[in-house]
Amino acid sequence: MVQIEYKLTEKEVYKGLVQNNSSRLITKILRGLGVFLMVVMVFTTTVNLVNGIYYFSMSYLFPLLMGVYLTFLSEITAKIQVPNLIKTKNPFVQEVKVRMDGNGFRMKGESFSNFMEWEKFHSIVETADFFLVKPTEASANIMPKRAFTTEDVAEFRNLLEGVVGPKVKWK
Structure with a gap:
């Protein structure tokens, strides 16, 4: 027995939530998708800058932000939840x-x-x-x-x- x-502690609650979310299969899939989106968007932006194209629109910004969000979903969600859990x-x-x-x-x-x-x-x-x-x-x-x-x-x-x-x- x-x-x-x-x-x-507040820090442990945050780390525990992140580690719990990170242990889930769906989180791993979303994180992989987010990294893929960020790599594609950074590559596309770099190619455009090298070719002299300086026009950026939401079609560039949205996938990049979505990639960042999906990559750091566990951390973002835990950061939002912890203050409410403590309170x-x-x-x-x-x-x-x-x-x-x-x-x-x-x-x-x-x-x-x-x-x-x-x-x-x-x-x-x-x-x-x-x-x-x-x-x-x-x-x-x-x-x-x-x-x-x-x-x-x-x-x-x-x-x-x-x-x-x-x-x-x-x-």
Whole structure:
């Protein structure tokens, strides 16, 4: 059994949201599309400037801005969401107690308490700073690694080795 307590800082909420979004397939596809759009538009603009064409219209600006937006969608969305989450005392920013054992995952905060069996989770993803325990592909319980001792991390990994159901992605 692993028990941890933590309260996410504003910076951790931002990083956790970005890392959760970045772990999704649709985000990776949109980011690739955004990079492609930016490369095409920068190439087109460079060719036009070299050829002496200095006329720029929305047909140039819109795809370039769309490329930037799609490339940095996770960061932009998180930057907009975090102040509202902090202001509304969302469960993300509450003092949280987590208990994980062979039966499942229990999370308790100031205004919520939930329990879920491991088999019902979509995935568990380890990132550089967090463990993301994801009930669905789009949502995640963000647990900072700073709340875990070395023994807790080893026990958490051992615990999940015997679990059937969620996809587990270790760093």
